Every structure is written in C-alpha cells, then in structure tokens.
Amino acid sequence: MYSGFLIAFCYIYVTYGLTTQEYDFIVVGVGSGGSIMAARLSEPPNNWTVLALDRGAAPHPQQQQDDDLSGLHDPNYFSIAQNYLLNRLVRNPRYYGIGGTAMINGMTAVAPSRNLLDQLWPDGWKWNDLFPYMLKMQNHYCYYLPSALTGITEEDCKLWHGQSGPVDIAPPLYNQMPELLHEMMKECDQNVGFMNDYDNPNKQYGCYFQQQFRSPLNRSDPDSPTVRESTWHAYLDGISRTNLQILDSATVLKLIFDENETTECIGVLYEYKGNIYKALVKKEVILSAGVFDTPKLLQLSGVGPKEWLEPLGVPVVADNSYVGQNLIDQMALYMAFETTEDIPSLPWGADTSGWLLNSGLNKNNNWTDIQIYSYSKYPVLTLDFPITGYDPVLAYSQPPISFITFLVFNTQPDARGQIKIQSLSPYDRPQIDHGWHELTEYDISNLQYGVNFIRNMSTNTNWGKKYIKKELYPGNRYDGSDDLHRRLNMCSAYHQAGTCSIGKCTDNQARVIGIQNVRVCDVSLFPTQLNVNPTYTLYSMCEKVADLVKSQYA
Template identity: 60%
Template sequence: DCRKWHGQHGPMDIAPPLFQQMPEPLLDLKNECNEYDGFMTDSDNPTKQYGCYFVQQFRKPLNKSDPNSESIRASTWSAYLNGISRPNLQVLDSATVLKLVFDENEPTKCIGVAYEYKGQIYTAIARKEVILSAGVFDTPKLLQLSGVGPKEWLQPFDIKIVAENSQVGNNFVDKMASFMAFETYEQLPALPLSFRTFAWLSNSGLKESNRNWTDIQIFLYSVNPDISFDAPIIGYDPTLAYLQPRIPLITFLIYHTQPEASGTVKIQSLSPYDRPQIDHGWQNLSEYDRNNLQYIVNFVRNFTKNMQWGRKYVKQELFPGNRYGGSDILYRQLNLGSGYHPAGTCGLGKCTDNEARVLGIKNVRVADISLFPTQINVNPIGYHPAGTCGLGKCTDNEARVLGIKNVRVADISLFPTQINVNPTYILYSMCEKVADLIIQQHSQDR
C-alpha cells in the first residue's frame, strides 16, 4: 500500500514511529482496534480514512539506499533549503515586514514590501510578484495594514483603502481541541509530548454518513510521573502540585476537526509589531459543534470504562470529571475558573510609564507579568488555524489576492475550509502547486 499510495522521490520523507520494542500497552491497544473500525497499517491510504493507526512522522533516512538506516526528523529546511546555493535566493532573518508597497501611478499594483532590519527601514522591489507567506495571522494583518481588507475594519485607523476585500481576515477556522486525563493503575511507558504515537480517526455520523468523511481525531499521550500530575492538565491548580502524589496518568487530546464556527483576524493598531485581534467565533456554538464534542467525550469514556484495554489500565477519570459533558469542557476552558495567568497589578501606562518606570518615584522599573495592563486571552485551539485568505474567496483559484496586482498567498491562510487531519503535508503540496503556477505564468510571459 505504501508504494501504491505514496510518492517515492519527493523531498519530504514519511515514516512510522520508531520503536526498539513496542510497549505492551500499545500492543494491547493495537490488538483491540477491531472494535473501532480496525487498525490502519497506512493512515494515508485513500481507500480507508478511518480507524486506529500509529502516527507517521517526517523522518529523513541518513542513507536512503539502506532500508534499515537510522533517520532524523525532517523539515522544510532539511528538505528544501539545506545545501542550496542559488543567486536568486536570499534569506534574511530577524527582519520584520511592515507593509506592501504600491505603485504611485497605479495604486493597486504592488511593487514590493517595506521591512525593518536592525533598526533601519528598507524597501525590497519585486521584479514580478510578492509572495505572502506570513501565516494565518500575519498574512491578513499585513494586507490590512497595507489597505487591503474589509472597509469597516480599516476606516477606524484612517488607513487608505487600496482595495476593499471583505474576505481578508474573515473565515478564520480552527479545530476545537481539549484534553481528557485519566489515572492509570500503573505507569505506562512515557512518550514525549511531541511524539503522538497512537490516534483514532472516526466519523460521528452527526453531519455526514460517509465513513471516509471524518470529523473526529483523538491522540493518546502517556505522561512521565516525575512531572506533577496536574501540570499537563487544563483545569487543575499547578500551585498545589507539591501537595499531590506522583501518580501515573494518560491524556487524550481530542479534536473536533470540522467545526461550523468561524471567526476573524483583524488589526487592532497601526503598528506592524502589534499582534492582530483573534476571535475564534466560539462564543455561541452550533448544535452540531456541541453534539460532536459530546460524542467525542462519550467515545473516550466508553473506551476507558467498557473496553478490555480501559478496564486493564485505567483507574479513574481525573479531568474534566464525569459530571461534565463535551461542550462543558470547552465552556470551562473559555469562561470559568482561574487561568493561572494573573496580570495587571502594576499596569504599563497606568502604574508605570510606557517604559515600565514606576510613576511618582525614581530609579524603579517593573519587569514581570504585573506590567500587563490587560489579560491575554488564550483559547483551547487545535493549533491548525486556517482560512483567513481563503482560496477562491480572498484570492482567485491561482492564489492571487483579489483587488490588487502582483500579490499571491502561499501559506495555510489559503485553505478555504478546515481539513480533517494534520495539515502539514497538504500545506507543502499546496505551496509547491503555487510555485508551479508562478513558474507557469512567468514562463509564458517571456
């Protein structure tokens, strides 16, 4: 199947997780998967998109001719940039793009970007196009600061409208993620938090009966007991950690991958150094979103209570607790309890001046979180945000921003909708497609 459905010569190498010896709990889990649509030997097989699987990773073999070669973690740097020397490529780090630059005689024609580097302002002039790859938050921010976006968002800052594009910063979508934590009878083999070994893909059936359309993703983690048991669990008080015993636990990371809710990313000042205002749009969840979250929670609870694996290894639920349902988890994280991020007791610009010097006395500055004049809002996101410059909405079908000339987008903000799985390899493929479109267009221009 791997040779049938996977390419053999691309720059990014994919491999299953490496085990010197598969831990017994994982082997037991694999053997019990028939109850959950069976085990998938290759999770990227398009003929079967649901079931249990070991999460594949980007890994680069040190010797491609040796099937047993050791491998290292692969990335876009190791795949695309390492060792490349080209006269048309210059990478400038620690530089900040400030805005797009437009032709004075043709106001919608982009001719380059202004950027700051080591305290100096420069302008980079494009011979053909400007490619925006600043990501789901900063790509729409740069467009809005440059006068491209919804008119009602830009007018309060007296930004000159270059092109009114209502989709810039709209349609912000992300997976809804939360955690469920369980105490186990014994310590299971600890896995690094970045090493999400075992996962489920499934369909709640609440919106789409086709089993290959999945809207649920669940990852299983095992946490080292040397870490305080409540530290990795949202909802527990880390300040009481010293009172708690070191107990073994597992954590399920649960994803609602196709939420109906969407939000916005919009500028909140004229400064390119300020973060944009991010609203997930999760304040009022739809019935489908609430029911899907509840379905996932019930799925995990049934697995830990009624399946042989759960009865063998799981002692009790720690978080959120049996009295809470699926949407309650999200509600508690968004609205209830201390987030353990107190701030503001020596607010910048109030208790102090704007350089953190305490007002009324000399030679005293504040340098801690009490400086924060307001609380910082953090949501339980799925870390796969997308959609703020959606293909076919904010851009045309070749990723060119509508309303202006010579600007394309090549990052995850192009995704017009959320996807059901981790987006990395799809994002790489999409950016390669955008590169092909650029080459194709300018080859024809010669």
C-alpha cells in the same frame, strides 16, 4: 501606539534613508509554506532572484534535534475573550523564526480526506489536483522498511507514497511502543479497525500509530534516531544559491504599491536591525507569513474589508472583504486516565496513537470529523498546562501518577472567527476572534461524541479493564459536568487556517483578489478545515502554487 510608531519610523527613515534592491520574487515569512516557495522559485533552471524575509531568528542547530517549547519565539497571540469559554482567551502558539511553526509542531504527517477535498475545495484544488504534489513533496518510510513491519504492501506504497521528494516521513516507533499501546490498538482494531496506512484515501477511518515529519539518520533502521523535518530543513538547510537571499530578523511592515497603478504591488517595506529598507519586485510578492500575519499585512497595506480599514485611517487599496475572515480552528479537549502501568515517554509524537472517526452528526460528511490522539504526559503539560486549567495536582503528583492523556479534536467545526488589525502599527498584534461565542449543537455534540468514545473504551473494553484505573480528568471535577469541562478547558488544536482562503480572498491560482503581483502560500489559503492536521496538505499546496507561478512566468 500609532504616533509612537510614526515617530520611530520617521527617525529611522531620516537617519538611515532607504536602501533599495530589486528581485524577481520576495517571499514574506520563511516558515512552513515560505520555505517551499523560496526553494522552488530560486531553483534551476529559472534561477530567479529571490529575497526571503523572516521576522524571527535563524534556527539554532539544537532545534533540529527536537522541539523548542521554550516559548522564546512565540509571538504571544491570544484571542479576545470567548463567551462560550466563559470569557477565557484562546492561546495560539506560533513560531517566529526561520522554519516557522514546524519548528515546534507535533510533526504529525497525514493526508487529507479525498472526499472532503472533492466535495468542499474549489476547482483546481481537489484530490486529483493535489495528490501529485503530495507524492512530489515526500520521501516515505514504506520504501525502506519491510511490509511485515509497516503493514503497507509494496503496491500500496507505490500507489500512495512518494520517494523522491525532499520531505522525509518517518515510521511510528513500532518496536519501542509499550505493550499498553499495542494492546490499545489491538482492541481498537476489533471495534473500528486499525489503519496501517491512513494516507490511503480508500481506508481513512479507524485507529493508527502516527507517522511523523522526521528525518531518520538511517532509513532502513526502524529505530533510527531522527531529527525534526521542518520544510526549512527539507528544502533549504545547507543550500547555497547566489540568487537566493534569506534574511532573518527582517520584519515586513507593508506592501508597496505603484503610485500610478495603485493596485499594482511593486515591493515591500521591511525593518532589519533598526533600519528600514525597500525591496522592489519584478514579478511577485509571495505572502507566507501565516494565518495571523498574512491577513494582518494585507490589511496594513490597505487590502481588506473597507469597513474595517477606513475607521483606522488605512488608505484602502482594494476592498477585499475576505481578508481576515473565515478563521477556522479545530477545537481540542483533554482527558486523562490513571493507568496500571507507566507509559515511558518517547520523542514527542513518536508514541502517539490516533483515531479518525465519523460522529455521524453531520449527514453531509462522507469523511471523518473527529480526530483523537493518545499521548504520554509530556507534551500536554509542557504546552498547555498553564492555559487549559490542566490539573496541577496531577501534573506535580508525588509520587507521580501513571496516566495516559487523550486529546479529542472537533476537526471541522461550524464556528468561524476573524483576524482584524487594531492600529496602523506593524508591531501591534491583530485582534484574534475564534468565534467561539455561541457554539452550534453540532460543535458541542461532536466533542461529546469523542469524550464518550474514550470513556467507553476506558471502561467497557478488555483493554480498559486491564489498563485503566480511573478517569482523572475531568473525572468528577466540575461536579461531573461535561459542559463545564468543555467551557473551562476547550482550547485550540493549533490548526488555525482560512484567513485568506483560496477562491474567495484569492483567485484559484492563489493570487490576492483586487491587487496585482501578490500571491499567498500558507495555511491562510485553506478554504475549509481538513479532517486531519494541516501541514501535509499545506506542503502539497505550496508545491502546486510554485508550479502555477512557474507556468505563469515561463
């Protein structure tokens, strides 16, 4: 593979030569984090010159309408065999292209736990440090809809939400929810409490209807049609700046270092339409290539654990042992129940109810460590059916069976994995190991707690007696063994993070340790998993990283 790449590389180099340009900043990856960085660093009054490169395609207008689940943009990142999963591979969907993984994600918008940030995140990244940026990035529906509908008081709205940020947050489709879901939340309210506003850190426990990163066409209409609100859409779509150049289909191959000051990054080498280009940087390269590709690029450039790089023949620029370590992924497990009524499908995630619960299994947690979703059938079948072993009889039943799906997430597992390059070729996939080999008692019991919670709700409550006919999945499959269900069906919650974490791989200003002029802003930066989905926190982190950059070069 390496020699093939080298030949191709030399051919291109000799044939076309290198074209070189210089920019204040180069942003690698125009996904969820990269879109924010490109927009903020190129905005007035600094008007810095920014080159933003993404290896995937430019967005098709249709993709803003809803989700592109075609898999066309998926890099096909699978893990190596995981012992606990009886050697199954974990599928890791991503979206290569402008807009990044927010072009296919579930758009769930939820603030992290204040207690978790305060206890586990490093100085400079605790709740009080990030909260102003949570407000800065968002434009929340509570400013446009009556409290009587949202359940959010005017006072709480002003306290916990922003209105002037670029990212629209849209309400749950209260009026369109079927009675079955409304009643499920009423039942749940009696047991664990219903949250009107789960972003309020004083009340982040219980169940909820989920709000989403969607942009409503009419903000004062709770039933307004919406478009997907990726950060590309929020920060960059329609913006034209002469100092900002965004190139799609441009794959960054590696960082370039100064020949004399060997740890000083001076630019990147990238491939665009078969040609190799060199882009030089006056200030910094910002890595926003995502949880798999940011550590991969660093390692290809000689920044990473020496003992991994040397055997591959990568000249070591900086021995940073944290690059590619600390892969933390939330664990997900599906269940399905036959219902007495069909649940009409609303746009993806707009009919999602959820729970944030504390299993009580980790005595150090004073935040929630389990998240549960309920879904109509649609997304589960589209995304995971071939991978998780989801029951084909159920999927293609004739006449169709009415059912509801629950997804149980262990949000902060003990398990840690790693990302490691396997060759010198930038086109090879890195080796992904989730570290799901011997699970701890906590990781297993946490998932079981969620499974038991849903079973109890479906059998022992008035709601369950009225709406649930029987457990379909796992039901009596696997001879009733929950252990086998876990091993054969547990999959990624798609919230992989932590592979260049702040405070270890980077300093606490997100600058990569051991080299100069390189900063990170994507989910690799997370030092720990959150109790919730990642992007709300990621967006506020990148807003803060952009401010750190601005103050450094002011």
